[in-house]
Amino acid sequence: MAGLAEMGVAGLLVPAEHGGAGMELLDAALAAEMLGWCCTPGPFLGAAMAAVALVESGAAAAQAAWLPAIASGESLLTFALGEGIGEWDAARLTTRAEGGRLRGEKPLVPYGDVADAVVVGAQDEFGPGLWLVERGAPGVSCTSLKVFDMTRRVTMMSFADVPATKIGKWATRHRPGA
Numbered sequence: 001m002a003g004l005a006e007m008g009v010a011g012l013l014v015p016a017e018h019g020g021a022g023m024e025l026l027d028a029a030l031a032a033e034m035l036g037w038c039c040t041p042g043p044f045l046g047a048a049m050a051a052v053a054l055v056e057s058g059a060a061a062a063q064a065a066w067l068p069a070i071a072s073g074e075s076l077l078t079f080a081l082g083e084g085i086g087e088w089d090a091a092r093l094t095t096r097a098e099g100g101r102l103r104g105e106k107p108l109v110p111y112g113d114v115a116d117a118v119v120v121g122a123q124d125e126f127g128p129g130l131w132l133v134e135r136g137a138p139g140v141s142c143t144s145l146k147v148f149d150m151t152r153r154v155t156m157m158s159f160a161d162v163p164a165t166k167i168g169k170w171a172t173r174h175r176p177g178a
Contacts, residue, residue: 002073004040004042004044004073005071005072005073006073008021009031009035009044010047010070010071010072010073011070011071011072012027012028012031012048013025013027013028013048013051013052013055014051014055014067014068014070014071015055015067018063018064018067018068018071019067019068019071019072020051020067020070020071021071025052028048031044032044032045032048039151040151041150041151041152043076043078043110043111043114043115043153045110046077046078046079046109046110046111046112046115047070047076047077047078047111049078049079049119050070050077050078050079050115050117050118050119051067051070051077053079053119053130053167053168054066054067054070054077054119054132054167055067056168057130057167057168058168059132059165059166059167059168062132062165062167066117066132069116075116075117076111076114076115076116077115077116077117077118077119078109078110078111078112078115078118078119079109079110079118079119080106080109080112080118080119080120080121080157081093081106081120081121082106082107082108083095083104083105083106083107084107090121090128091127091128093121093122093123093128094123095120095121095122095123095159096122096123096124097122097123097124097129097131097164097166098124098125100163100164100165100166101161101162101163101164102120102122102131102133102159102161102162102163102164103159103160103161103162104120104122104158104159105156105157105158105159106120106156106157106158106159107145107156108145108154108156109154109155109156109157110152110153110154110155111153111155112142112154112155112156112157113142113144113153113155114153115135116134116135117132117133117134117135118132118133118135118157119131119132119167120132120133120159120164122164124166126169127169128169129166129168129169130166130167130168130169131164131165131166131167132164132165132166132167133159133162133163133164137162137163137164138162138163139159139160139161139162139163140157140158140159140160140162141157141158141160142155142156142157143155143156143157
């Protein structure tokens, strides 16, 4: 990721005030298209999702701590949402947060075994939200998975009463007819 960071790819979605390019999702999509066309192995997708989550969270302390490090390539963050076999609906997450602690399992975390921190989707008493878990936190376990796509590292992550910081609630929008 260091080479991509030197080219500014790591900081595409990071606001300029945090050392990034302050670009939009379309710009990231174009970068993703080129990275995919070149079969570039690397943590772009999970890192981009984590950066967006941090930027949109409004959590100033977490933004100040992590966004400059993401933009410079010093730190790698990833995103953990899905559970079980293909469960991506935030309202049905079984990973739980209570009292600043997280319990649950995420089976398909991109680069989870090497990320410095993970943005984790979980439920608390207020509904679905996002929590930040740092690498090395007590209770985190990672198992590297063997997958067909050898250009991507995928990790099974378990959280057993892990310290976590809530960075945002899930944005829900009413859809007409829903």
